[in-house]
Amino acid sequence: MKLVAGNSNPPLAEAVAAYLNMPLTKASIRRFSDEEVFVEIHENVRGEDVFVIQSTSAPANDNLMELLITIDALRRASARRITAVIPYFGYARQDRKPGPRTPISAKLVANLITTAGAHRVLTIDLHAGQIQGFFDIPTDNLFGAPVMSADITQRFGKENLMVVSPDVGGVVRARALAKRLNNAPLAIVDKRRERPGESEVMNIIGDVTDRFCILVDDIVDSAGTLCNAAAALKAKGAKEVVAYVSHGVLSGGAVARVGSSQLAELVITDSIMATEAVRVSQRIRRLTIAPLIAEAVHRIAEETSVSSLFD
Structure with a gap:
């Protein structure tokens, strides 16, 4: 199992890693001069079960692109399974059409994450429960x-x-x-x-x-x-x-x-x-919520029940 942290919430990622008693995977997530996002994973992840911890909070678009590009980098590095751990799922409030000619951005973001190469998603307190159905991959919605x-x-x-x-x-x-x-x-x-x-x-x-x-x-x-x-x-x-x-x-x-x-x-x-x-x-x-996320990550990696965390 490997843990990869984006730049959106390093303290939370470090707390999750500490709870699991394992280090964060060495990776570089930086910007080119024109603000393009570049990701490089510095450890071998071939055949590994990788969890990417990244909230899509403000700046939402930058953090979302970091997540997508990190997932793509891991997929091309032959990771066995990639789980997007998204404590806060941005764009969740755009889960329906409130008027004519408006988008359902939550569905678009779900498609982007799936297309990037994520095999499953772990998140907390989605704004609307039906967003789980926007993903065509297994999605665990934990509760705070x-x-x-x-x-x-x-x-x-x-x-x-x-x-x-x-x-x-x-x-x-x-x-x-x-x-x-x-x-x-x-x-x-x-x-x-x-x-x-x-x-x-x-x-x-x-x-x-x-x-x-x-x-x-x-x-x-x-x-x-x-x-x-x-x-x-x-x-x-x-x-x-x-x-x-x-x-x-x-x-x-x-x-x-x-x-x-x-x-x-x-x-x-x-x-x-x-x-x-x-x-x-x-x-x-x-x-x-680091212990909650860490316990869910551990159970997903061990293929045991996550739903019992809701009890």
Whole structure:
């Protein structure tokens, strides 16, 4: 087995390698003067089971090209099997046609990864579960809920918990987390989005009075939805509001928005490498998913069950 790391999230790749007690494969991923990506693998990978760890986070296009070219280099080096380990799958929000003459970019990216030579994909908390069907190769979609529920139980287990979905589309995810928290009650934020990147909270479905609310979502980008939801929950009598999100995209002024919001804390995973603003923020805390990814990698290499990690 070999582990190859791209440039998108070296700390996570190193943590996965440390958990597996094995070194990262020596490789060079660099740019020519015109920004073309060049990849060179410095170790023999012929006949090896290779795992490429690379999130397609910002800069999304650069990181995606790194992933594709690395896979191609490994395929041409006669690797036996190549698994694309993509902790954060970019373009996942473009999973359908929201209007006429628009692309389904998630399907296009899935085709690119398959065509490049990947034999299987390992990812975490896809924006929409049906994206697994966009791939014509085996795809394992891990869930961050076990990591989150363990942290919630440790830190807030004695509180009067209520899990809250920030929109109707996230109810399944919120219900799954609530089930792990001893079947905690569930509330839903009903919102209307006037334009992309902006949201207006309309109503809270459920009684949140004196409840310790856990907002749960898969991606936080501008943080407008979470901040508006937190304000609405506090206005309805919530005792405290904490958000748990799998992927901290946190673009633009999102970190500042979180810092001035009603959120007591925003907890994200390290699927995306943290910016300096995220690292120094007093309101944002990170959980590592390295053990989860490492265990899945080990089980894939050993041809044992991955689904038991969901239990």
